[in-house]
Amino acid sequence: MSVSTAIDKLLAAAPYSLPQAEKRVILTERTRELTRHHYDRCELYRNLLNRIFGGSKALQFDSLEDAPFLPVSLFKTRELRSVDASAVVKTLTSSGTTGQAVSRIHLDAGTAQLQSRTLVKIMQHFLGVERRPMVFLDHAAAVRDRRSSSARGAGILGMLPFARQPFYALREDMSLDVEGLQEYLEKTRGQSPVFFGFTYMVWQYFVETLEKVNLRLFLPDAVLLHSGGWKKLEALKVSQEEFRHRLLAAAGIETVINFYGMVEQVGSVYFENPLHFLQASIYSDIIIRDTNTLEPLPPGRAGLIQVISALPESYPGHSLLTEDIGVVEGCDNSHIGMNGQYFRILGRLAKADLRGCSDTFQKPLPMPA
Structure with a gap:
């Protein structure tokens, strides 16, 4: 797909620089381009839009709220490629x-x-332009096959360009290499290391291991980036506050940045802002929809999160309805120097409710010849 004026404008700007109204105009233009692009090149996507959204009429919309979307779960049962x-x-x-x-x-x-x-621009906003020592709370085998990556592997590969002297803190049996980690931290002392891991792995294999072996690290200049949802921790009754408190007690890490994203939509990476809300960059946005009617909801009302991204050209993942419940908390906050919407995730939609929202998409579709 040829690079458009809309994507050029987004790539030329800093990731949190455009006011929401200005960003929405550009992102809507880009979303129309991508919708037409995938309608023309992906037969399954075209079949869906013809059946659910009125065919070519779905290509004409003036606001993001009117853009057609797919349920994110569809990618588990269908191969969509443009x-x-x-x-x-x-x-x-x-x-x-x-x-x-x-x-x-x-x-x-x-x-x-x-x-x-776009990831480079977002990461540099939070970590600066210099590469930093990076501790991956995973094992090296997670990234061996670079052509086919799991969510964990993709996350690590996405972070490697920002890493200097990367260290994998887990062995393949998922045990923490305590001695190797201590040696690495001593070697990189004073260089503000970045720790990266999926939330449940940070908790289970790092925080709890340090507690079990009665080892306390002191890393006040370190940053932890983590993602992957809270389902497993919620099952253990571990709140975000307890996660931060025990991480601080075990490792002395004060700066903790959660981020929200998904394999199904490249470009949708929402980092935690200084207010501890998830912040949309200029390359993506969210819409909150009523769980029963799927109508868009105003800020302050909880509903299903729809994610929009300006990036996916090779597959129709630019407008997706997730299974997550969230609420928009604000927009264009001058106090933190970041424009765009920011939001919270409240949990997941119950499976029984989800069937009610997306069963239309699960009916048999004409398959391409």
């Missing part, structure tokens, strides 16, 4: 327990490059 298989340079898979269906997301070189460029 490029030839020969153009795919990387396939991402979502996380899932054994036996669960996983999403398979196909990236071509152009989409992968857009993902890389």
Whole structure:
């Protein structure tokens, strides 16, 4: 797909610089381009829009709220791709327990490059332009196959360009390499290391291990970046406040930044802002929809999160309805120097409710010849 004026404008700006109203105009233009692009090139996507959203009428919309969307779960049962298989340079898979269906997301070189460029801009906003020592709370085997990446592997690969002297703190049996970690931290003392991991792994294999071996680290200049949802921690009755408190007690890490994203939509990476809300960049946005009617809701009202991204060109993942419940808390906050919407995630929609919202999408679709 040729690079458009809309994406040029977004790539030329700093990630949190555009006021929401200005960003929405550009993002709406880009979303129309992507919707037409995928309608023309992906037969399954075209079939869906013809059946659910009135066909080519769905290509004409004046606001993001009127843009057609797909349920994110559709990628677990369908292969949606807008490029030839020969153009795919990387396939991402979502996380899932054994036996669960996983999403398979196909990236071509152009989409992968857009993902890389925008992630660099977002990361530099939070971490600065200099690469820093980085501790991955995972094992090196998670990134061995760079052409086909799990959610964990994709997360690590996305962070590697920002890492200097990366260290994998877990062995393949998921045990913490305490001695190796201590040596690494001594070697990089005073260099403000970054720790990166998926939330439940940070908790189970780092925080709890340090507590069990009665080892306390003191890393006040370190930053922890973590993601992956709170489902497993919520099952253990671990709140975000307890997570931060025990991390501080065990490792002395004061700066903790959570971020929200998903394999199914490249470009949608929402980092925690200084108010501890998730912040939309200029490359993506969210819409909150009523769980029963799917009508858009105003700020302060909780509902299903729809995510919009300016990046996906190789597959129709630019407008997706998630299974997460959230609420918009504010927008364009001058006190923190960040424009755009910011929001909280409240949990997941119950499966019984989800069927009511998306069963239309689960009916048999005409398959391409």
